[in-house]
Amino acid sequence: MAPTACGIKCTARFLECAMNLPALLDQIHTEAQALYGKGRVADYIPALGEVAPRQFGMAVALVNGGMHTVGDAQVPFSLQSITKLFTFVIALKLMGEELWQRVGREPSGAAFNSIVQLETENGIPRNPFINAGALVITDILTSRYAHLDYALLGALRRLADEPNLHWNPRVARSERETAHRNMAMAYFMKSHGNFQNEPELVLDNYCRQCATEMSCAQLAQATLFLANGGRDLALDGQPDELFLSAEQTRRVNALLLTCGAYDAAGDFAYRIGLPVKTGVGGGIVAVVPEVGTVAVWAPELDAKGNSVLGAFALERLVQLTGWGHTTL
């Protein structure tokens, strides 16, 4: 370990990048602003449509405890589908391999809210990160937790070392009032016996879950276990705690790489090449195994529901650092 210009001790593997990270993030922030106006803020959930479009935040959390941020990295935003990563991890911890009887693990190649595959595939969603698959996961957790919102927030508070996380009731209500398509999927899966609870109850939980808010800095910190072999980084000098086994962590990252960006997963793998999870709030979180995590947020989305500036920023970061070039 050697001290670097930013004051952080880094392993030789990413010493060079870490030395330049603050400057790199400034550069990416400046370049990304040229893309303002190229996407549109999600408005199919009315409350999300009210978010100011020209915002950009980025945070890099390193497994050595370092954190670098730029722009609006401390501003909380609506996690939306990024919560599917955490609910999936909680369900995997609870059920292990049995989980795969309820949901698949193949990319869907279809829109995040598509219903068509459910018909031909007997109500078993392709993967846990599209809406149908996430609804099954929320159904599983609804059977397990009387208050799923507290269970999820509890896990996030622990992982982010942040006691003040919450979900936004206005956003949850706005999504719940317009959740007709998700409700249709839930009923369809129930007709196939792949839903244990009443769809109304699961949708209540799902909409609260999606309305969870975090900043880029908090999100990067909360996902660091995925870059750290499943160990939750202890910030107080105590030994790291195992949150997920190394084997399960490897599998979660594989799924994020293949299924984490809806029907743009192939494009993301080509451009960025890292496990990612995107959300229609404009957030993206990426894992650089053994190095750290990157959270980026910019609300303007492309046609597939992914953040335009966010994808650009991650692409530039891997170009400028070489991250991911040796991890696949």
Ligand code: GLU
């Ligand atoms: N709550 C959103 C929905 O179900 C999440 C979608 C997303 O972020 O991709 O439509």
